[in-house]
Amino acid sequence: MRLVSICTTIILLHFSLSAIGQIRPDKGWTLAAGWSEAHLGDQHSSPLLYQSDVLDLDARYTIPGKTYFEVGLRFQIGTIQAKRHRKRTGTLRETPSLFDETESFDYVANPFLSRFGGSLYTRLLWDIGNYSQLGLMAQVRYDLAGIAGDTWQYAMADIGPSYQYHRSIHPKGAVHFAASLPLAAIVMRPNWTFDPSLPDETNYFKGYLRTGTRFTSLHELQHPRISLGYQYQLPKGKTLGVKYQMQWLSYSEPRPLRIFEHGLQLSYSLQSPINHKNPILL
Amino acid sequence: MKNLVICTLLFSVLVASSCEKEIFGLPYSDNPVDNFESMWTEFDQLYGLFRVRNIDWDSVYQAYRPQVDNSMNEEELYNLLVDVLTVLDDSHVGLLPTDSPLPQFQSGIGGRIDTIRDFSLDLVENRYLDDVRTNEPFTYGYLTPEIAYLHIAWEPDEKTVDDAMADVYNHLARSTSIIVDIRNNTGGEDRGGQAMASYFTDQERMYMTNSIKNGPGPNDFTAPMEWYISPKEQTFDQELILLTNRSTVSAGETLALAMRTLPQLITVGDLTQGAFSNTATRELPNGWLYSLSIGDWRAADGTSYEGIGLPPDTMVQNQVTDLQQGIDQVLETALDLLQ
Numbered sequence: 001m002r003l004v005s006i007c008t009t010i011i012l013l014h015f016s017l018s019a020i021g022q023i024r025p026d027k028g029w030t031l032a033a034g035w036s037e038a039h040l041g042d043q044h045s046s047p048l049l050y051q052s053d054v055l056d057l058d059a060r061y062t063i064p065g066k067t068y069f070e071v072g073l074r075f076q077i078g079t080i081q082a083k084r085h086r087k088r089t090g091t092l093r094e095t096p097s098l099f100d101e102t103e104s105f106d107y108v109a110n111p112f113l114s115r116f117g118g119s120l121y122t123r124l125l126w127d128i129g130n131y132s133q134l135g136l137m138a139q140v141r142y143d144l145a146g147i148a149g150d151t152w153q154y155a156m157a158d159i160g161p162s163y164q165y166h167r168s169i170h171p172k173g174a175v176h177f178a179a180s181l182p183l184a185a186i187v188m189r190p191n192w193t194f195d196p197s198l199p200d201e202t203n204y205f206k207g208y209l210r211t212g213t214r215f216t217s218l219h220e221l222q223h224p225r226i227s228l229g230y231q232y233q234l235p236k237g238k239t240l241g242v243k244y245q246m247q248w249l250s251y252s253e254p255r256p257l258r259i260f261e262h263g264l265q266l267s268y269s270l271q272s273p274i275n276h277k278n279p280i281l282l
Numbered sequence: 283m284k285n286l287v288i289c290t291l292l293f294s295v296l297v298a299s300s301c302e303k304e305i306f307g308l309p310y311s312d313n314p315v316d317n318f319e320s321m322w323t324e325f326d327q328l329y330g331l332f333r334v335r336n337i338d339w340d341s342v343y344q345a346y347r348p349q350v351d352n353s354m355n356e357e358e359l360y361n362l363l364v365d366v367l368t369v370l371d372d373s374h375v376g377l378l379p380t381d382s383p384l385p386q387f388q389s390g391i392g393g394r395i396d397t398i399r400d401f402s403l404d405l406v407e408n409r410y411l412d413d414v415r416t417n418e419p420f421t422y423g424y425l426t427p428e429i430a431y432l433h434i435a436w437e438p439d440e441k442t443v444d445d446a447m448a449d450v451y452n453h454l455a456r457s458t459s460i461i462v463d464i465r466n467n468t469g470g471e472d473r474g475g476q477a478m479a480s481y482f483t484d485q486e487r488m489y490m491t492n493s494i495k496n497g498p499g500p501n502d503f504t505a506p507m508e509w510y511i512s513p514k515e516q517t518f519d520q521e522l523i524l525l526t527n528r529s530t531v532s533a534g535e536t537l538a539l540a541m542r543t544l545p546q547l548i549t550v551g552d553l554t555q556g557a558f559s560n561t562a563t564r565e566l567p568n569g570w571l572y573s574l575s576i577g578d579w580r581a582a583d584g585t586s587y588e589g590i591g592l593p594p595d596t597m598v599q600n601q602v603t604d605l606q607q608g609i610d611q612v613l614e615t616a617l618d619l620l621q
Contacts, residue, residue, distance in 0.1 A: 039304075039306065040306075041302075041306025041307055041308045043307060043308065043309070046564070046565050047308055047309070047316075047320045047565070047566065047567045048308070048565060048567065048569070049302060049303070049306055049308055051466050073293075082565075082569060084312065084569070085380070085568075085569035088380035088381050088569050089380060089381060090378040090379060090380040090381075090382075090386065090570075090571060091385075091386065092378065092386055093385070095392070095395055095396070095397070095529070096397055096398065097396055097397070097398045097401075097402060097466075098397055098398060098399045098402070098602060098605065099402050099404065099405075106407070107378065107571075109380065109565075109571065137394065148563055148564055148565045148571070149571045150562070172340040191494075191496060192328070192494075192495060192496045192497055192498075192502070193328055193330075193495045193496065193562055193574050193576040193577070194562045194576070195494050195560050195562065195577070220465040246352055256307040258305070258306045258307055258321045259304075260305070268412065
């Protein structure tokens with residue numbers, strides 16, 4: 001049902017945008033910075049809903065054409081806290097010795113910088129019409145956060161279909177829409193008890209890699225990603241852009257994890273993204 | 283374009299609205315009943331010592347669930363949860379209220395030790411030791427020109443152990459016997475203790491197994507994993523005495539398990555605390571944190587000392603009055619055994 005809704009939304013978006021003209025970006029680098037907010041519910045880690053706010057940095061290299069290629073690296077750093085409780089403090093008291101004073105210290109959940117993440121992604125697309133391209137997207141993603149007084153990690157490598165739509169809406173401006181949906185993925189999650197696989201107990205990542213890694217597909221992992229952007233051409237072939245992006249992640253093993261993330265990015269392209277090979281139809 | 287904006291706004295509103303609990307699949311609200319249910323259920327699925335400690339967790343639910351209602355205040359809920367966790371009598375089980383004046387709670391023997399009255403490292407250093415060096419977590423020196431002393435305060439990772447043990451070995455190698463003191467050892471990494479004990483063995487020895495909870499069912503455990511010590515490049519072959527007390531806990535106890543496989547070892551002091559398992563930290567819907575034991579740690583012969591502690595060969599308990607007079611009776615007994 002969820003998949004049907006996502007597909008319907010993508011088709012509707014396609015037709016709603018189909019009255020606009022065509023645009024293709026030129027080869028070159030685009031740098032982007034922005035903010036993303038995420039809501040994260042992970043039954044396997046906590047009964048609490050967590051909210052994160054992160055600085056979102058993105059660098060991507062694009063080779064356009066009838067065959068479109070893109071490779072990019074995204075990095076996130078920020079805070080994550082239980083949405084209802086925000087930053088919490090508890091006082092831990094050490095058992096005193098008869099000859100020493102009692103020592104206590106505050107445990108803070110969570111400090112300001114408590115979420116880090118990154119992804120390496122690539123897309124390869126082919127023309128399917130004047131304005132649309134369809135192909136594949138592959139991504140490797142890693143998230144690290146402080147949840148429930150412990151280290152929370154999620155890592156995934158996925159591949160699936162990707163769609164994008166470009167169109168100029170006036171001589172210096174263009175809209176862009178993109179969507180993707182992983183169909184196959186390798187997901188790394190904590191095992192049942194969160195205890196890293198012994199004897200790798202000193203390294204969570206290696207422990208989880210050994211015990212919590214599974215190959216999965218749509219029956220367990222639903223992870224649609226969409227973005228909508230606008231680009232404006234500056235003098236000397238540079239462009240400024242703004243992009244809204246949204247993604248939903250639902251993974252059921254070993255207990256349900258759900259993440260909704262959305263945010264805004266401002267981008268600056270070092271080469272002109274606008275090539276008026278086709279007349280703008282407005 | 284309008285469709286996209288509408289869809290996006292609709293989804294954002296849904297997420298931001300009161301439906302979020304359902305959208306994110308989170309079953310509990312912040313009220314006393316859900317806090318109790320959440321904690322009981324997590325222990326039911328994650329706790330690894332019900333069978334070892336012979337605890338009927340369902341009967342705990344039947345006894346305490348009727349006492350919970352949503353009119354309880356924070357302190358009443360805290361007291362009830364403390365009562366529930368007290369049943370487990372496990373030093374690795376604790377409750378930490380956050381943003382609250384209510385105190386941290388620790389179950390088991392560890393929670394009942396309000397003050398450590400039977401050991402002072404300062405006393406050992408000042409009264410008994412010569413040529414003292416400190417390289418955390420080790421404090422080491424000489425009790426007599428022939429008898430060396432090594433106190434281990436906790437178990438860091440293996441690399442830290444190896445780095446620090448280089449100087450420990452150089453300094454203590456000329457001794458004829460060594461007293462290894464793990465009283466007040468607060469634990470840490472089992473692998474660190476494994477590395478430490480490997481400096482005292484002349485051959486590979488199995489000393490421990492552990493099974494970790496790997497599913498929600500009562501019998502969902504990993505196959506037992508065997509732990510071994512094997513000789514390091516430089517090893518001590520001296521006569522050995524190991525000192526323990528009730529504040530020797532967790533990875534300090536798994537270190538003791540490893541040392542006890544050495545044929546040249548005698549143990550002196552008090553029982554250890556009896557909390558061997560690794561732990562996981564969880565939280566309640568009200569934001570409080572708690573910890574629980576997630577596995578079944580046993581000696582090589584299959585015996586579980588959870589909740590019991592490792593018994594010494596020679597039982598000696600320091601008295602407060604002895605310590606106040608500058609006498610460490612446990613250490614002096616060990617010295618007598620060696621001399």
